[in-house]
Amino acid sequence: MSNSRRLLIVGGIALALWGMGYGLWYAVFAEHQALNGIGGSLATAFDAAARRNPGAVETAIRDYKEAKYVYDRQVDVHGHWIGLAMLLIVVGIAFDRVRFAERQRLMLASALLAGAAIFPFGVLLETFDHGAIPRGIAILGSGLVIVALLGITLGIAGGEAPSE
């Protein structure tokens, strides 16, 4: 098994385990609380509207916005880590069909693995800091994934690679 293939398969399984572990932690310790926070703040906003209290409406909607922002990203992180991990494993298994030299294949594999780890991590950082740096990390990660996938697609479309 070539190094590029090994990197993708082992990296993919490790990322899948990491993503599942994160999902399990999230389901047990955070998800129910997050959903209660979203529903509770929205109900509070409309209850404040019924009491004709616009100030309380704004406060409750702000709480809702923050809770929803964090919840959406945490679910996305779990889904993307595992989805990308599966992509890494499948691409790794079929990697001998990519018609490039091992050096280029190792570069593509490294870019795909790095992107798959960094992209959801950037999204997770957005829950702590709404600034440009986490967003930049997420964009860098997704860019790496897209460029690597484009390279791999071209490598597969280019014809048959010699067997390992």
Add this chain to the structure above:
Amino acid sequence: MRLEYAAMVFSKSTDNKETGEMQPSTFAPLSARRLLVLGGIGLILVGMLFGDIFAVFVLHQNAARVGASLAAAAHAALAGDHAAVLASFQDVGSFLENRGTKVDTHVHMIDFGYLALMLAILQPWIAFEEKAKRGLAWLFLAGGTLLPVGVFLIHYVGLAYSPLQTIGWASIFADLGGLLVILATLGFLLGLMNHFRSHAPSHVKDGLLPDRSTESRLLLGGGMVLVLAGFLHGAYYAGVDLYRHEALDTSILTNMAKAAAANDVGTVDRSLEAYGQLQGDKAVNIAAHAHIIEYGLLAMMLALFQPYVRLRESWKLRWAYVLILGSVLLPVCVLMELKFGLVAGGLADFGGLLVIVALFAMWIGILRYTGELDSQAGDVR
């Protein structure tokens, strides 16, 4: 265990050189690979069927109920009726939980099926005895079934007889299922690392991987293009629509609640309509993004299993085309649902059905292959 594995791997390698064919031993009855292939495709099929039934009979009706409850809450706020506001939000919460658990059941069942297929492909590289691999495969399939079933039951079981304040028995069993899947995957990872440390890593040959048939290349290339298209769409959505949608979500709800506080019926009704449209826009984009990548991955995995599909070559190619056609049709039509309504929705469901039928046909082909292998083994006995 490692020495036995090395001997097994070496003997397989020799056999492969002599015959140039796949090794039936890697797909023996109740072997880890066969369990994971048949169980994995079974999980994907059940998950997809569940998703189609959910989309046709539950999803739209549920969305309408959520919208109606939100409208009821807004109008109760207009009337200054606190009790009705809270009751309406309890309904919204219940409808959303119902929807969320159904989506999670669908997604987790399919994803565990995908993971099972990947682990099936990796079996020749898992450096454990077949008995241990079989045990891990059973553990994986048990967890992969327990989690989605537990998640499905969350809405119906609730907190009945639960020892915890926020988590019910269905959630506890779902989490247990997740834990079993993690343990099994961890076991397979250890086996893979064991293989890399063993003395004969390069001798593993697998009849599945050298296959370069037309249907295999179509599925692999088509799958890669689908995955790439999904990522490009996701990047476009994140860059252009995601933050705009999030800002709109908050501003519409703020307008709605403030208008209710100011007794402004017209603004409340306009906000409710805008909120419904926004939720629809978000839902179709996320569904298209998720489905195109999911189907791309499925096509790529099925490309690797084509040697196990015992059907005529012409039919294998036809089913590959049907799978790719359905995989394109569903996400494209989902995206067009907002413009073309039920026609696009119907075509999207038809696309999903094409994928299910093609997958089922391939599953039957694999079952025929297992039957052939087993009857040959019977003749020898």
